[in-house]
Amino acid sequence: MSSTAMPPSSKPQPAITTPMSGAPGDVPAVDSLAINTIRTLSMDAVQAAKSGHPGTPMALAPVAYELWQDVLRFDPANPRCPDRDRFVLSNGHASMLLYSLIHLSGTQRVGKDGRPTGEPSLRIDDLKAFRQLGSLCPGHPESHLTSGVETTTGPLGQGLATSVGMAMAQRWLAARYNRPNFDLYTWRVWSICGDGCMMEGISGEAASLAGHLRLSNLCWIYDNNRITIEGSTSLAYDDDVATRFLGYRWNVLRVADANDLDLLRRAYATARETTDRPTLIIVDSHIGYGAPTRQDTSAAHGEPLGDEEIIGTKRFYRWPEDQKFLVPAGVRERFNERLGARGAELTKSWNERFGAYAKAFPKEAEEIRRMEARELPDDWAADLPTFPADAKGMATRISNGKVLNALAKRLPWLIGGSADLAPSTKTLLGFDGAGSFQAATPGGRNLHFGIREHAMGAICNGLSLSHVRPYGSGFLIFSDYMKGSIRLSAVMELPVVYIFTHDSIGVGEDGPTHQPIEQLAALRAMPGVLVFRPSDANEMTECWRVIAPLTHETAVLALTRQDLPTLDRTVFAPASGVAKGGYVLRDAPKGKPDLIFIASGSEVSLCIAAADLLAAQGIGVRIVSMPCCELFNRQDRAYRDSVLPPSVRARVSVEMLSTFGWDRYVGIDGETIGMTTFGASAPLSAVMKHFGFDAASIAARAKAVVERVGSAGR
Ligand SMILES: Cc1ncc(C[n+]2csc(CCOP(=O)(O)OP(=O)(O)O)c2C)c(N)n1
Numbered sequence: 001m002s003s004t005a006m007p008p009s010s011k012p013q014p015a016i017t018t019p020m021s022g023a024p025g026d027v028p029a030v031d032s033l034a035i036n037t038i039r040t041l042s043m044d045a046v047q048a049a050k051s052g053h054p055g056t057p058m059a060l061a062p063v064a065y066e067l068w069q070d071v072l073r074f075d076p077a078n079p080r081c082p083d084r085d086r087f088v089l090s091n092g093h094a095s096m097l098l099y100s101l102i103h104l105s106g107t108q109r110v111g112k113d114g115r116p117t118g119e120p121s122l123r124i125d126d127l128k129a130f131r132q133l134g135s136l137c138p139g140h141p142e143s144h145l146t147s148g149v150e151t152t153t154g155p156l157g158q159g160l161a162t163s164v165g166m167a168m169a170q171r172w173l174a175a176r177y178n179r180p181n182f183d184l185y186t187w188r189v190w191s192i193c194g195d196g197c198m199m200e201g202i203s204g205e206a207a208s209l210a211g212h213l214r215l216s217n218l219c220w221i222y223d224n225n226r227i228t229i230e231g232s233t234s235l236a237y238d239d240d241v242a243t244r245f246l247g248y249r250w251n252v253l254r255v256a257d258a259n260d261l262d263l264l265r266r267a268y269a270t271a272r273e274t275t276d277r278p279t280l281i282i283v284d285s286h287i288g289y290g291a292p293t294r295q296d297t298s299a300a301h302g303e304p305l306g307d308e309e310i311i312g313t314k315r316f317y318r319w320p321e322d323q324k325f326l327v328p329a330g331v332r333e334r335f336n337e338r339l340g341a342r343g344a345e346l347t348k349s350w351n352e353r354f355g356a357y358a359k360a361f362p363k364e365a366e367e368i369r370r371m372e373a374r375e376l377p378d379d380w381a382a383d384l385p386t387f388p389a390d391a392k393g394m395a396t397r398i399s400n401g402k403v404l405n406a407l408a409k410r411l412p413w414l415i416g417g418s419a420d421l422a423p424s425t426k427t428l429l430g431f432d433g434a435g436s437f438q439a440a441t442p443g444g445r446n447l448h449f450g451i452r453e454h455a456m457g458a459i460c461n462g463l464s465l466s467h468v469r470p471y472g473s474g475f476l477i478f479s480d481y482m483k484g485s486i487r488l489s490a491v492m493e494l495p496v497v498y499i500f501t502h503d504s505i506g507v508g509e510d511g512p513t514h515q516p517i518e519q520l521a522a523l524r525a526m527p528g529v530l531v532f533r534p535s536d537a538n539e540m541t542e543c544w545r546v547i548a549p550l551t552h553e554t555a556v557l558a559l560t561r562q563d564l565p566t567l568d569r570t571v572f573a574p575a576s577g578v579a580k581g582g583y584v585l586r587d588a589p590k591g592k593p594d595l596i597f598i599a600s601g602s603e604v605s606l607c608i609a610a611a612d613l614l615a616a617q618g619i620g621v622r623i624v625s626m627p628c629c630e631l632f633n634r635q636d637r638a639y640r641d642s643v644l645p646p647s648v649r650a651r652v653s654v655e656m657l658s659t660f661g662w663d664r665y666v667g668i669d670g671e672t673i674g675m676t677t678f679g680a681s682a683p684l685s686a687v688m689k690h691f692g693f694d695a696a697s698i699a700a701r702a703k704a705v706v707e708r709v710g711s712a713g714r
């Protein structure tokens, strides 16, 4: 199919109510007016901000308009209706497209409880404040900020992968909660994306999984404009995208002209009618559509058009050239008439469906209510295990598996899996009925992400945005592969749980490529993330006691491959100290300690052994277990000082990872024992000995600190 011919730059200026320029067929005048309103709002906002991306909203206005007005089941008056269709703008730089739609549709602002507040989500003044400090229209859409934005996008490809998580959530929720004659969950997911999203590897990972899972509730709309920042895509991109997606087992459609509402409508209908696979619609468009000199150029991508170009473009749209942020009469009403009317039906039908459901299935309805509110079942902690003291003990990956299973039995919407490492990460839910999530069994609670870490993170985000409680697991070293997704969990304030095992050079034989060094420090540096590294099985349980109730924070667990002793809590302090992030695990036998060891995870038991050696030499040691630095930092000064008294300056931190970040705890006189190089491939004990992680070496270094700091420092 061929594209429409391009507009000449010097058209006469007819009246504002004429049909949309360049649109084939009969587009009602009011619809062309609405489409051009989206375009001009986008141009004006970017110009006012002196920054942003005008060209893509201009090109995609008809694509998104047709989708929202004719297809999307979304109620602007109730934007969190649980059974709404999800719209994801994966090319987040085109944010003004979404903001314009949210504004024109009269989408309501919702409160923390998800209920409409009676206020509009975005007023015209918010659009005028695009990209300004504190604005509800930030540079890229942020879901925790702006009602109507389903997910934060901007890092290209993330939105697409997140949309797969949303589609999986629909499948899972439908399988668990729908009943004959009670189709509670029926939503579809529509995502718009560009060349950048297509080029990023994460979209390939996600598309591959979506194809495998036959997610026919998913449709991606690819803006095939052949332009990215550096210029034509011919610089770096020759994929035959259609063939690629056919290979992923998707249905592939083409719309040769982004202005052809009729073709778009038919493509959307085909996507909806396709029941055995996801759909990709490849839409040819012209970035900066209508701009006299910038159309089809990368100059339309990421900078304001400039006053002169805007005048020329408005002339082409037959728009009053001197008006800014103009919303002609009839446009908002048109949204009410179409999207709004359908949306009201959606809310009404949901309320009726859910009301009747609640009568027939009160237990399930109560589950849904709690899930939507991010509340836990009353008895969620009933089966959490306590582990008896055991010198051999078990790896924290093993104890985590036990705690996770105990929790999952009581928290039915806790679902998750691994990037092909469940036998190693021990995250499989093994109880009867847990099942495996597959196309034919979408109620399964064990997800198989395949070897796709980056997409796994984004899919977890999509699941979490849909209010199921997800976890994803893998090796700590490969957290690097999914950092972009983890970061977005935190930015969106989502309580996703990442379970990373093989958390140190203790991995042994696999060697430096598999031995994390700087990964934990990087995760700890991320705002909004709580990083837990428990030191034994009982701390493991306590970690989950903190993690399960989280509603707005992302959690990371760093767990060992190797066994760790289960401490005798009649000798050591209770593991409930985990809730404070760090606590005195064992104090010096009498009075003020000569030395404080601060450690996490596997190094805690190492410090106990070193402390015993030092005790024999008359050095009194306090051992502080620090499973979660972020929680410890939140405690008041009195508590922190009680754990790390300022007067005790001989302090040694021990972690078989980067020492980065420990200085703040050991202070100027202390010492950080950790890794400053990559690891080595050898059996565990040889690696530990080689890098000085044995009790005798640690004790010797700690003793030197005590001697150096001396009595003056105490
Ligand atoms: C992961 C990632 N890398 C780089 C960028 C910076 N970036 C923003 S838009 C863009 C080009 C995108 O091209 P395309 O998706 O074709 O968008 P269009 O210009 O057609 O709207 C780039 C490289 C980004 N946002 N995310």
Ligand SMILES: [Mg+2]
Pocket: 194, 195, 196, 223, 224, 225, 226, 227, 228
């Ligand atoms: Mg492009």
